[in-house]
Amino acid sequence: MKKLKENKKLLILATLLGIIGVFAIITVLTQQGIINRYYSGILLSTCINIILVVSLNLTTGFLGQLTLGHAGFMAVGAYASAYCTKVVFASLPAIVSFPLALLVGGLLALVFGVIIGVPTLRLRGDYLAIITLAFGEVIRTILLNLSFVGGAKGYSGIPRYSNFMWAYFLAVATVIIIVMLIKSRHGRAIISVREDEIAAEASGINTSYYKILAFIFAAFFAGVAGGLYAHYMGIIEPKAFTFNKSIEILVMVVLGGMGNIKGAIVSAIVLTILPELLRSVSSYRTMIYALVLIIMMLAKNSPAFKEIIRKIKNKIIKKEAQE
């Protein structure tokens, strides 16, 4: 027992060292000029995507409810926090106003999460998918018509407070908070809802409560990611938060494995860097994403599909054996 605790302490220490180590290496490389502005931009987007993917994984992977409006929550967070730094907290120094703005962005996204989640998640069934989908579109049309945040022209002149340090440590914090949530009693309750809602309810778990809890947690982090994004770009437009963005995040979750945090991080990194490298085939990107979704689902669940994969594997092994 004592040894176990020691091991755990060591593990935590190693993780912390790893986190700081990666950050130190990247900082040094940036200062040396090996990582130029273009690359550090990609690194920053990677961190933002990690926040988005890990938080979506909480609802889609662990809670087992499909959300198609993550970009909508991101938009809420982005606009709210941009408005905060530009207007509300404009007199405060950046070091105070930026985290405050991110918090406000996240909290407003959370409030929207409550408004959508409470009527929807009380019900059994797949209403959440379509309602979040509609929500994403509605938020976008509302933003297009709100003149005080720029409307269709976009909201410009946002101070560029986001840098790699902020994004990196916020991503780390998000991952740690969500992992801790999942490993806690509450996390087990959330997973039990996914496994069998009726059985969970019969065991005394307040399923509606946990569904809403996981959903608004995810909404909050999406809002924070949106705030980071807004202060990185300097200008935000409603068309950046379309359905395609929500699908992009979903593809990352699905590719990383639903309910798998490590996988989600890896796929967020890969799917942020890969499209940058493959600019030449970018017109096929949405189609490839769609195919990834379909094939991943079939490969995981269809007996016929599994059989085909097994046969192909066998053939390859046989060929190798013959040679």
Add this chain to the structure above:
Amino acid sequence: MNISQFFLQLINGLNIGSIYALVALGYTMVYGIAKLINFAHGEIIMVGSYTVFVCTTLMGMPIWLSIPVSIIVCAGLGICIEKVAYKPLRNASRIYLLITAIGISFFLQSLFQLIFTSNPKSFPTIIQLPPLTLGSFSISANYYLTFVVSVILMIVLDRFVKLTKTGRAMRAVSEDQGAAQLMGININKTISITFAIGSALAAVAGILYSSSYPLINPFMGSTLGIKAFIAAVVGGIGIIPGAVLGGFILGIIESLTKAYISSQMTDAIVFLVLIVVLVFKPAGLLGKNRKEKV
């Protein structure tokens, strides 16, 4: 407030509402039988419109021939989608099915975007009838024809589901799949027929919609699809008269808000209606609350 203006908006609402109702019927039938939100349903509307466009504008087919071609193509597409993407996952968890459905919808959208680009194409004029004059104002042929065609199709569908053997099989499968199978009903065939009928209705809705709003693009199906789904939920998903009621209610609300409140906030108001219905009547206006069985 001007009364004739109000009536004009009401007619407008009935026009778009009957299209919503047709699409919502497809959603509701598929949901009733396969317990699946068929996200690709909206895209079938788009495929239907593009098929007519390709047949007439690019291949020079006469219009009366292009409409049945489009209906058949869509029905076939519906069956294909079911066989390829949904059937293998019938016993899997629901979320996998939903993700596949989203994938299919997204795939069709991007495929058509690649083929036809995202520039809108102009849809051929299909309806060349004189407008109907009623006293002081006239109703364009598009409007009354959309309404009449939709109502006829709804009545036919209702009779079909209630009176024919296939219709009875469909109702049985949606009630209890296992029991229906034990009674000798071919489940696969029944589900295929349901998808075919739903998709054919979507094709008709697409053609009617495009003749009222004659610019088609690869994304036209998604908004129409969402609205129709909302209509289906408002009326009570899985219930055929509910879809019709929801469609008309939604169409009228939409055109009245466009005229009297704000044209930009229409979508937000429709969304609000959905939330309110879900709070007070989760099973929809015509739905009955059922106890969940273990």
